[in-house]
Amino acid sequence: MPEWKNTVNLPRTDFPMKAGLPKTEPEALARWAAMDLYGKIQARRKGAPKFVLHDGPPYANGNIHIGTALNKILKDFVVKSHSMAGFDAPYEPGYDCHGLPIELQVDRELGSKKRDMSVADFCRACRRYADWFALGNCGVHGFTTATITSATSAMNGNAANACLMRDPRAVCAA
Numbered sequence: 001m002p003e004w005k006n007t008v009n010l011p012r013t014d015f016p017m018k019a020g021l022p023k024t025e026p027e028a029l030a031r032w033a034a035m036d037l038y039g040k041i042q043a044r045r046k047g048a049p050k051f052v053l054h055d056g057p058p059y060a061n062g063n064i065h066i067g068t069a070l071n072k073i074l075k076d077f078v079v080k081s082h083s084m085a086g087f088d089a090p091y092e093p094g095y096d097c098h099g100l101p102i103e104l105q106v107d108r109e110l111g112s113k114k115r116d117m118s119v120a121d122f123c124r125a126c127r128r129y130a131d132w133f134a135l136g137n138c139g140v141h142g143f144t145t146a147t148i149t150s151a152t153s154a155m156n157g158n159a160a161n162a163c164l165m166r167d168p169r170a171v172c173a174a
Contacts, residue, residue, distance in 0.1 A: 041083060042090060051087040053079050102126055 032038065055075050082089040106126050107114060114122060 038091075042088070045083060045086070045088040048086055048088040051079075051082040051089040052092060053082075053089075055091070055093045102129055105129065 053075055055072075076091070079089050079091050103126050106122070106129050109129075110117070110122075110125065117125070
């Protein structure tokens with residue numbers, strides 16, 4: 001039986017047949033960071049007409065899935081194509097999530113373990129959950145959600161406390 005790949009006239013290349021994304025994406029992101037690719041692109045576009053596409057939360061309501069990836073890839077394509085067209089097009093991932101979806105997801109995942117955690121530990125767990133998955137996007141990553149900043153956490157805590165002080169059995173819907 002012949003090897004079918006030997007019966008097709010294909011060019012010989014060093015390009016791997018398997019993507020191996022779990023290994024190759026971190027390597028590519030590290031290479032881009034080492035060469036400051038994003039910084040160089042932004043420096044060359046400084047002063048050009050601005051194009052900003054504010055990106056929403058990455059996966060606030062559960063794990064990353066194919067829809068999340070498609071969303072990020074399409075937005076990345078739009079931003080990069082505008083940059084290549086001469087615009088100053090920074091990639092600005094956003095995390096402003098009303099309703100505290102990240103905190104609710106972490107609460108569900110922790111289950112009864114959260115009873116043994118301090119508030120600070122719970123906030124740290126929320127920040128870890130909210131860490132950005134780059135999905136191959138060049139940009140400034142690593143900041144946390146607007147819903148878990150100290151000021152917003154304090155405001156939410158005060159609102160919850162006010163509800164509980166009125167009626168401890170009440171479920172607040174602010």
